[in-house]
Amino acid sequence: MRKLQTLVAAAVAVTLLAGCGGGTATPAASGDASSAPAGGSGETLVVYTNSNGEGRGEWLTTKAAEAGFKIEIVGAGGADATNKLIAEKNNPIADVAFGLNNMYFSQITAEGALEPYEPAWAGEVDKELGDGETYWPLVKQAILLGYNSDKFAKDAAPQDWTDLWTKDEFKARYERVTGLGTATAQLVFAGILSRYRDDSGDLGISDEGWKQVEQYFQNGSPAVAKTDLFARIASGEVDMGQMPSSIIAEREKSFKVNVETVIPSVGVPLAVEQVALVKGTKKKEQAQKFIDWFGSAQVQGEFAQQFNSMPVNKSAEAKANAEVVDFFADLKQQDIDWEFVQENMGAWVEKIELEYMT
Amino acid sequence: MGGTPVRSMARSPFVLVVGAVLTWFIAAFLVWPNVNVLIATFFPDGDFSGRAAEKLFSSQRAMKALGNSFLLAVALSITVNLVGIFIVLVTHYFRIRGSRILFLGYASTFIYGGIVLAAGYKFIYGDKGIVTSLLVKVFPAMDPGWFSGFFAVLVVMTFATTTNHMLFVANALKGIDYQTIEAARNLGASTWTILRRVVLPMLKPTLFAVTILSFLTGLGALSAPQVLGGRDFQTITPMILTFTNSPTSRDLAALLAVILGVATILMLAVMSRLEKGGTYFSVSKVSSALEKQSITNPVANAAVHAVAYLLFAVYTLPVVLIVVYSFADGAAIQTGQLTPGNLTLDNYVRVLTQQSGLRPFVVSVVYSALAALIAVGGLLFVARLLQKYRNWVSAVFEYLLHIPWVLPSALLALGLIISYDHPNPLVGGAVLTGTTVILLIAFVTVKIPFTLRMLKASFASVNSSLEEAAAIMGAKTLYVFRRILLPLVLPAAAAITALNFNSLLDDYDTAIFLAHPLVQPLGLVIKANTDGAEGVEGVANTFVYTVLLMVITGVTMYLVYGRSRLRGSTKKRLPGIPPAAPVAGPTLSGAPVPGEDATQPAAAVR
Incomplete structure (x- = not known):
């Protein structure tokens, strides 16, 4: 008995749902191209x-x-x-x-x-x-490398991404990503790899370029899920990492830290x-x-x-x-061949995820 | 329970009708869309390439992560059973002081899960956590980062995924015929022997089913390793998700998913084999309801009490902290600096006064309720038939119904889109994309494997002689089903419905691809408000939504269990159900454990 009631209730609800979908603005269900604006929903x-x-x-x-x-x-x-x-x-x-x-x-x-x-x-x-x-x-939006300016004066701070893994004082002090799913992370790598373009190299990048990626992952402190970079800077776990320009002001205030950004001589990716x-x-x-x-x-x-x-x-x-x-x-904008990047980004992400992330 | 020839099965009109509907559903929504998406993935240009396998097997990271996932799956299958059986016995079998309170504590996993649960444990045992700080004061030499890696992940996931034990194993336990226990005791069996030789064997079908679920949860682990795994213990799911999102790497995601899927199916096959041939119901003529047992040995009694209350603390602390932290601002949550002064209602005001208001909550509640009811309602018939008839046809059907466990939900959703974005004869020439129905279909399909497993296990513990007796007295198939079988499996069915409902409430992976633009469920809103996953408001919002979902899921459980208890008391008066009824029966009537109302399930930590 109860089962029957349940089924009836379900059927009614499905009809209602379907009805409201079909009636309002279901572009697909209305078949013909005229698609008269149904109900009061307008266009x-x-x-x-x-x-x-x-x-x-x-x-x-x-x-x-x-x-x-x-x-x-x-x-x-x-x-x-x-x-x-x-x-x-x-x-x-x-x-x-x-x-x-x-x-x-x-x-x-x-x-x-x-x-x-x-x-x-x-x-x-x-x-x-x-x-x-x-x-x-x-x-x-600029994709930047930001650092804790209370800890590093401008001339003691890194001057470019590559400093992070070549200079000992920054090793393990920077946050590195744990996945390449986000646009920001992909743009950071577009900016780094573009500098090592070599059509005879693997996926259009020279061995030297891939070595940079390897070093980036070996020397960085892995990001922590659900913990913002600024929170980690505030607690002193790390001092620097990637950040899009638009969030800096608000996060500085929320986490009570001061952050300066690095403008490498090649410019920054936009x-x-x-x-x-x-x-x-x-x-x-x-x-x-x-x-x-x-x-x-x-x-x-x-x-x-x-x-x-x-x-x-x-x-x-x-x-x-x-x-x-x-x-x-x-701001100096980095000159990036976006067509080249777009063609290869999928393969780069795959290679980095499989071979370099640890 | 031996095999039933296919020919005799085909003689029943009930079987034929259910079979026809089922065949259509499987063909249209399980096989066709997924075949399409797999073809598009593995044969992008019409040729198969072994690229994916080659890439994956030469990647150290992928292999290690895959290994970790399997390790976790196997370990969880054991630890969840240990903890799960213990808490079920403590709350339902032994006479323990305050078992009602204990039940409420253990039931907290019913109402929350996922990344927030992992974060909750981190607040307590992480390097800046409360317990760690205390311990470091006492033992200064201690490593504050002790709670990380495989150990931490296993601990958190073990305590987070005992939900199925609390619901289904407890349910099966209540169905055990007390007379068998008394008989064993009269023959001189000890408490331990009775447990091992009488009680646990009766629970086997349910234990097998929940073991498969634990295994699957371990394989799919996502948030606990991300939060607590550290560098050394990362699992494969984050990689699958990244690759699913990238069209050029989707073949890798699909291959990984298929590997995990095959492992799950193998596990299923092993469990089915173990389950075969046993008798899991009481055969006594007059069975009686379970009574709680005292532990006679005072030392053992004290030890069990101590462990039970320790576990209670482990279960409840994270929930308390999550609720408290949901009132703090996002920066405090992430830096772990909590002062009573900075707890405000701001987070709740911000989340609840959004333009979209309560609408997404309503949409999600309606979708989830429909999907949960349809899945359970439909599969009641199917599970019954699969349990009753055992031959190659039913085996094929059963395995096909597990397809949604094989592929990640994003791929299931993509498969539905590419299969039904044009008029398709499988659904009467309709176009499904852009309608409100397609998401419902997806919701129902993703819940099929879980629903089927648990329902089948619960049918397995029904004494078939009841059904035979009814049939001999002339009852028709449907009548027997409705009046005899249904009431017996109803408690389990209600629990499954509630769990399905809860786990769909905040779904994002499916909804993001299939939701109608004007009928957007909660998952999308949560994502929009918590994304970046980082940020200040984002993290605070995550906690607020978690607490709000706890409220909804808590209420659901109350409704389901409160009502089933009511039905239980009326049931007794119904004629036609033998009072001696069987195993799953007693559960319905005034359950001996009063805390039950608060029960509610939620998505496991994945």
Whole structure:
């Protein structure tokens, strides 16, 4: 008897769930391309991003609503969002994707899951930072080596990543990663390996380059799950490690430490967060309008102000935090062949995970 | 219980109907999507390449991590049984003072798990932990980093994964016929002999099932080694996850997963063989409910009490600390500097006043409840048939149903996407991607192996003569199932449902690929709020979500157990169920252990 009730309840609930899915904005279920906006949901744009944490997703949803866009943010890590966009390419669910860096977007573009679109603000950004056709730059992020400045004066501090494992005073004092799943870690290695490009070497890298990787892992202190680098710096376990520029100010305050960053003579790798239109979206026009709005100087400026980021849009710089703008003005960008990096990154990660991580 | 010829099995219409539905389900959701994803993985350009094997077997790190995973699996199969059986006996079999309180302490693993549990142990025994600090004061020569590596991982995972013992072994224990124990005692058997020769053998099917689960938990260990393993004891799962996420290395992930899967299936085969041929129910004409035993030897009695309370402390301390730390700010959590002054409600306010509010909680509760009910409801029939009919057909079905144990959930999800992103005749020409149904399907499938194992074990302890008697008196198959068998396995089924529900609540790996954009479950929200895994708010949020999930899972357990007790008391009045009923029966009625209500399971530490 109870079983029967359970089954009935289950059946009812399934119907309800399916109904609400089919009725609102199921792009796939509605089959024909016209996809009349059902119910009261209007044209809800589905936006994939890895940049929704720390309140950014909510901020954007609210701002977009004020500008007349109804959006639904689907947050996922960089690799997850990339895999999801590629897996769904035959029947896309997203309309717009943003926040992923050039490495991820070039991978998605190569799989044919994005649609070229030139936003209204294309003239206000440095085209070189995107691919100038499909994905367009929004926010710059520097991938830095930071150290505890209470322990090391500037001239006693490392001058480059390679110092960490060649000079004895830094050995075991720096945190090294325990996995290469994150974009930040991959960019650090893109920056190091790019210097040792050798087309006759293994995976395009000379033996000398691979030796650096080996040394990096042998001499570093492994990162600890769920313990932030800044927490480890605060407790004196380590003194330095990788960090994206945007988090430094806030973490210094939370953990009460002072951190300075190293600018190697070759420069630092930049991660540039991009935006793109998803191929096969059934709300193309609306999605394009959203991209035009989101990348505009006005919105990017407000975003930068709110989240301490560095906008790519030149007209948005005025609104960004002056310290951040100054930092980037002085920053030497490392010259990295992103096409080369993107082609090889998968294989590099694999090799490092299998052979060098201990 | 010997084999049943396939031909006689095919004569029952009940078998045919269940078989047809099952065949479709297995073909559509277990075989086809996973074959697709494996083909895409191993034959990227239409040719098979041995690349993956070559790479993996020449990698020292991969081989060592794989070895560690196996070591952990084997060790856990033993230690979890030791601790698990001990706490079950202490709470349900022996007369121990305060067993009700003890039960609540041991049951704490029901409601939490994962990385936060590992962190909780680190707060206590880690290099800056409370116990370590005390010990270092007493023994200054002691190494503060003593709690790390294989030993620490094994200890934490052992205590974290006794949930299945507390639920299922305890359940089976309550079903033992007390008369056999009394008889043994009258013949002069000692407490120890009775345990070893009478009690434990009756628990075998359940012990086999939970041993497989412990083995599997060890193989899939993720967060405990990450937090406590240190340099020397890392396992294979983090590598599988990294490679799953990278399209060019996915073949390595799949190969590793298949290796672990094959090991699990072998374990399953061994256990099935051991289980075969035994009689696991009472054969006496009138069985009676278990009574608690006193330990007569005063020394042994004192020792058992001491160990029981020590374990109680081990179980409860982490939970207490996690709850306390959930009120601290993220920096304090990570540096371990806790002062009463910096405990505030801020973390809870931040998490609960988000724009998304309670909606993700509701979505997850609905999805998890549906998936748990469907999995258990459907498999009740299947487990019964697989347990009753033993021949090659049912063996094939049984192994196919374990496919979700072989592949990591991200690959299962990718398989569903690539198989159902276009109209597919297997599902009546529908497109499933982008609908709310696809996630439900995935949730149901990932819970099938666990559900099946535990249900089968619980059917195995049902006395078949009851069923035969009913059949002789003319009861139809469905009637027998509904009125005789179902009430007997219902306690186990309820526990399985609750465990399934709890483990799906915060699922991320499946939901990230399959969730409908407008109906996003909790796992995605948790991820968005805790990611970077580091950071200040992120870590604090992790603790808050853990505590909130503890509340939900605690309430679930209360509902399930509270209600089953009610049903138990009405049940007695129902005609048709012999009062002498059997083994699993007594569990239902007013359980001798009062603490039971608080029970609730959660995801094991993986």
